[in-house]
Amino acid sequence: MNVLAFTFLVWAGSLVAGFLGALTGLGGGVVLVPLLTVFFHVDLRYAIGASLVSVIATSSGSAAAYVKEGFSNIRIGMFLEIATTLGALFGAYLTAKVPATAIAIVFGIVLLYSAYVSRRTRPRAIVEEPPDPLATKLKMNGSFPDTSGIRQYNVYRVPAGFAIMYLAGTLSGLLGIGSGALKVVAMDQAMKIPFKVSTTTSNFMIGVTAAASAGVYLSRGYIDPSLAMPVMIGVLIGSLMGTRVLVKTKTKSLRLVFSVVIVLLGLEMMLKAVTGGF
Amino acid sequence: MAAKHIDDERVEVMISNLLRAGVVLAALVVIAGAVPYIGAHPRAHVSYRTFHGEPDALKTVPGVIANAFSGSPRGVIQLGLLLLIATPIARVIFSAVAFAIEGDRMYVAFTLIVLAVLLYSLFGSFLIA
Numbered sequence: 422m423n424v425l426a427f428t429f430l431v432w433a434g435s436l437v438a439g440f441l442g443a444l445t446g447l448g449g450g451v452v453l454v455p456l457l458t459v460f461f462h463v464d465l466r467y468a469i470g471a472s473l474v475s476v477i478a479t480s481s482g483s484a485a486a487y488v489k490e491g492f493s494n495i496r497i498g499m500f501l502e503i504a505t506t507l508g509a510l511f512g513a514y515l516t517a518k519v520p521a522t523a524i525a526i527v528f529g530i531v532l533l534y535s536a537y538v539s540r541r542t543r544p545r546a547i548v549e550e551p552p553d554p555l556a557t558k559l560k561m562n563g564s565f566p567d568t569s570g571i572r573q574y575n576v577y578r579v580p581a582g583f584a585i586m587y588l589a590g591t592l593s594g595l596l597g598i599g600s601g602a603l604k605v606v607a608m609d610q611a612m613k614i615p616f617k618v619s620t621t622t623s624n625f626m627i628g629v630t631a632a633a634s635a636g637v638y639l640s641r642g643y644i645d646p647s648l649a650m651p652v653m654i655g656v657l658i659g660s661l662m663g664t665r666v667l668v669k670t671k672t673k674s675l676r677l678v679f680s681v682v683i684v685l686l687g688l689e690m691m692l693k694a695v696t697g698g699f
Numbered sequence: 700m701a702a703k704h705i706d707d708e709r710v711e712v713m714i715s716n717l718l719r720a721g722v723v724l725a726a727l728v729v730i731a732g733a734v735p736y737i738g739a740h741p742r743a744h745v746s747y748r749t750f751h752g753e754p755d756a757l758k759t760v761p762g763v764i765a766n767a768f769s770g771s772p773r774g775v776i777q778l779g780l781l782l783l784i785a786t787p788i789a790r791v792i793f794s795a796v797a798f799a800i801e802g803d804r805m806y807v808a809f810t811l812i813v814l815a816v817l818l819y820s821l822f823g824s825f826l827i828a
Contacts, residue, residue: 425741428733463747474780481786482722484715491708499794500809506816513820560806628718628787629813635784636820640759642752646776647745650733653780657726 432651439659455686469597470643475656480628506633508590513634525694532687582612594634721786732775
């Protein structure tokens, strides 16, 4: 393919990935790597490099939209970023040690898991436990605006959340994705942080986590400017459009379609891996 | 406590505006490199099927800056991508300052740990790569 056609097609594909990622809340990164490797025959290392760059663009670009809602908890985010950045550094280090086939299989599993998490309906029980001493010491308990005024919440099981965040960071560094789904699991499920607070704090954390592996990727030569350029611009425009539309549309059926796409991409990636395609 | 929360929010709005400005600037620099890059050889064959790595000039922060200012289109794109990578780092620096103003030493320490990891990745990771 020539430069003009390749750049345009990668840009268009990234735009759609960014749009659907923002609309469904699953993030564009998770479909970008399969898109680049399976359809554009891009080497896995170049693909995760370009994807990681686009993850930072989405996170920083949409921060303003999230902050206005007043849900994110900057202390929870900063404390857990210690875990995600160290994990990301370790994950980026692993990409050079682990064979591409294994990375592709892990990627496939993460895709299937993301689709599963996005389909699950979660029972929202209000926790009536006494405040956790560690979370209190770390000043994590907070409040957010609700329909019935300001709602207080407490944070629990900080060590468990910290451990899951380290894993989320490792996967982010290994696969060039935001790991948003796993970050939300750590905060929402393990630490009992309200869902809205979890998702918005997670968006903030994604960019910082990705920046921790970006330096390693750069020094290894994974970030190719000619490839990352259409990916970054495409995902950025797509995700900003997605965030705009999100407010107006019901996304239930779209989420279903996107989940099916993710499952197919996950299976395709694993198939390509076991047949020696990487 | 209530006053502090409002302060936090104001800081966050400031930080998010900074992030958006950083992303816009990064995108403009990337586009400024993309136009001459595509314009030079639009019909040239391109393939990313095999991994070659990048030349040294596109792999380190000083290398990219020197390459971009020599007028290389790919260097300019890479500089834009570096600016993008710098946006979350700027956010962490701003948070450290905000925690310091609030007098929260514990969170200043946490923020500096995160900052150290980020700076190590960008400037020191060639040691392990």
